[in-house]
Amino acid sequence: MYTAEFTYKKAGSISEAISLLQQHPDAKLLAGGHSLIPTMKLRLASPPALIDISKVAELRGVRLEGDHLVIGAMTTYHELETSDLLKQHCPIIPQAVHLIGDPMVRAKGTIGGSLAHADPAADLPASMLALDAKIKVQGPGGARVIAADNFFTGMFSTAMQEGEILTEVHVPVRAGARMAYAKFPHPASRYAVVGVAVVADGGSVRAAVTGAGEHAMRLSKLEQALAGKPLTAENITAACQGLLPPDHLNHDLVASKEYRAHLVDVMARRALMQAAGL
């Protein structure tokens, strides 16, 4: 209900945000605030300072640059959901985003906030992995690009370093690729108990799951099983069996490890069926 006291700073540009981060050790970046603020109200986090980057103009918007889409980190879910560019070139993002929270959450929440927070049950990380996205971060030492495959390193942890800001997401445009996201939402929080994203391009499938483990991860067994095969109902059903061993999966009141493992198979099948138009 009541946070501990903190300093609030509003950044007008990426470089200002980077220098504010240097001036305020242990500060947190404020984007949509839907994960950070509740944590602060419950006093599970008490950062001494918040640096608000949600209104930094150069961090917002979706644009096409050559063979890839560039999505600014502070682009809101609502903007992603309604982006014509994404609907045309990368429909899995609007589809996945539509399943996040409710309209109020989607009006405030941002892609960069979600990816940097790396909640193990967040929706977008699975799509990032399936899309082979690149994540651009910027710090006092300059900018670097991290492949989505290397970005999520643990529960709420990423390959970003102290002082770095997630600035952009780069998604390759794949003409003719078929993609879908299937989610089994937590009945209360509506986070993903299990969410599977698949992108089928030519004879190859990239698939990733969120909610199942400590962080979003590729479903390599599924990818291998379907490599070079047509996406028929038979092939899909045969491939979606025992995709992840239950031992290392998350478990909570809603889903045990065994049930989660089963849901991974079911959601993978449903995502593939949808992608294949079956």
Place this chain on the structure above:
Amino acid sequence: MADKLFGKAMKRVEDPRFITGTGNYTDDMTLPGMVHAAMVRSPYAHARIKKIDVSKARSYPGVLAVITGQEMKDAGINGIPTGWLHPGIKTPPHYAITFDKARHVGDIVAAVIAETRQIAEDAAELVEVDYEPLPAVALGSDALKPGAPAVHDDVPDNVCFTWSIGDKAAVDAAFASAHKTVKLNLRNNRLVPNAMEPRASLAQYLKASDEYTLWTTSQNPHIHRLLIAAFIMGIPEHKLRVIAPDVGGGFGSKIYQYPEEIIVLYAAKKLNRPVKWTARRSESFVTDSHGRDHETVAEMAVDQSGKITAVRVDTIANMGAYLTTFAPAVPTYLYGCLLAGTYTTPHIYCHVTAPFTHTTPVDAYRGAGRPEATYLLERLVDVMAHELGMDPVEFRRKNLIPPDAFPYQTPVALQYDSGNYEANLDKALELVNYKALRQQQEEWRKQGRYMGIGVITFIEACGLAPSALVGSLGAQAGQWESALVRVMPTGKVEVFTGTHSHGQGHETAFAQVVADELQIPVEDVVLVHGDTGRMPYGWGSYGSRSAPTGLSAIVLATRKIIDKAKKIAAHLLEASPDDIVHEDGKFMVKGVPDKAKTFFDIALMAHLAHNYPADLEPGLEATHFYDPKNFVFPFGTHIAVVEVDPDTGKVKLLRYLSVDDCGPVINPLIADGQVHGGVAQGLGQALLEEAVYDKEGQILSGNFLEYTLPRADDMVQIEHDHTVTPCPHNPLGIKGIGEAGTIASTAAVANAVMDALRPFGIVHLDMPYTPEKVWRAIQATKPLSQAAD
């Protein structure tokens, strides 16, 4: 005069202020000099309090006081009593702030009062409590095991009370000679009420007059005043005013006389400053009284002809750590007495054991006992019908109490005054097209789709009465209701009721009835409630009593007004009062419409008393205290249609249809809204909600990330209709409707889910039917014809 407003779907006069954020809730209020309280609560379910060091908190800038339980006890503040006593019931003391042991997570161990809420919350973290954690027990049956940790030292076996009703020998004999019997072990899941408005209390003490005022989130402010004055604080009753302003939902959780109310009153006097406390949602989860939580063995016996001959029930009803205001009545008279339902069952026996546990105290929660009774009875009926190879609807029809059997004496104390159950059932079946639904179900099953249809009939008993009866059953309260109707010189009318509206729309519905009775515009009527300083004594709102009891009192008071108005009119029109008729908004001489006086004329003359009958008192107001002759007995048929996804175990509601009989409907918009909300709440229990405790007594679903309330997309558009069977013993023939949806829908949805799972050979699962639970049950027993992948 306009048409009658009774039966009109008027929009609620309350809504503009609620939906524009201009309501006046307790937390909205700010008084000069007001300070704030924060509670220090036990993180343990059971712990000895070895030492409390308040020095750091006390010296934190802005802190005015840190109050401990010992301090309040030394100041002569007593424990909080319960409002319902059974023979032999154990009532260990319940102090607002505990000082020896913490008995549930959230039990208050100290209160910090500070200049701002922020300071109070910060300083509460500085109170150092040295706890010795002790073994805890959360489940009722665990608390009854030998050697279980005692919640209260003076109740070593944890048994708060035992209770039974019915002729056990006759029931046992009926079971011994039964054609068939079925037996279910049922868990009625514990629920957190989650009113939208968290609890809040604001206390003010006026030194000059030695008077207290308490604004608080209450369904029954007079009960609070009585308990605080007579039992807890010893404040003379006339020196304490309790006001429950706008209250954002109660559902039973705002009946209870809560510890925080005592703490802010005590602190307000101690500091001579107004003191406010508002719950954080995380506090609400562990301190608002919870609902349900039964473990039950339920049995049913039938004879050769398929008639139910007996029902036998043994229930463990978890009371939580302390007794709330109403808790002992809920799993007893509001539960055991309802086990006849709508059926002619001749023999019923119900035994209840109520243990204390290291959990949040339990109290009435929407339906209170009646949903638990309906759930177990309707589950038994469905299982028995299946056992007999009968359609569950036909089995019900065979056992319904026929319309010519009223008044109908059940074997469990209640006498139903009226009912027409079969006609109500038939209407529902026709509206839902039951036959076609069953055909569709068959077709879907062939396609591997699992539709379930749950049809239930139910009865509820609401408006507990008469007072002498409820007193003989253990109530420490009356159950009559009061009304004061005050006509002003300009003809405007204030109506004071002892009931309380916290979402039920009384300000609209009651005004409609008063406007009809007095034949005046509805805009000229205002309902006043929730303030012990303004209205006559009353017992508040719960158990769907406000319309049948409270509004009946109002109607009878308005009729006194009419009688007096006729005398005044007769004087002014130089006629006999017997010749005055009240028609078209006028008082006129029968047959002489020109000789008439308006309500305004009469109201003005009653106050001027210039040209006035010599033997009549001036003024125009009337009070009526109404003690009903009996409960009222609404009933209905609810039908749920669901589909179970066998891949994930997820249950989806496809249709919901209800046909309720609450007598004549005052305002269909409000009555339907009550049903809609109630149905959603009942569906929540069946599919989504559960207060889950671990072995240490920690609640695992104590926030909205884990505790699933129903949302719009869990619901469907409810199809709703009525039958009308008036109550024979109150002036308008009205019955309650506030709880019907909750009482019925849990059972209807439960039966629908179990019906969907029938091809898998599943007979019974406990609620809530969460996806994994359903999926596991399916895995354990795959359908005979559908060897799934």
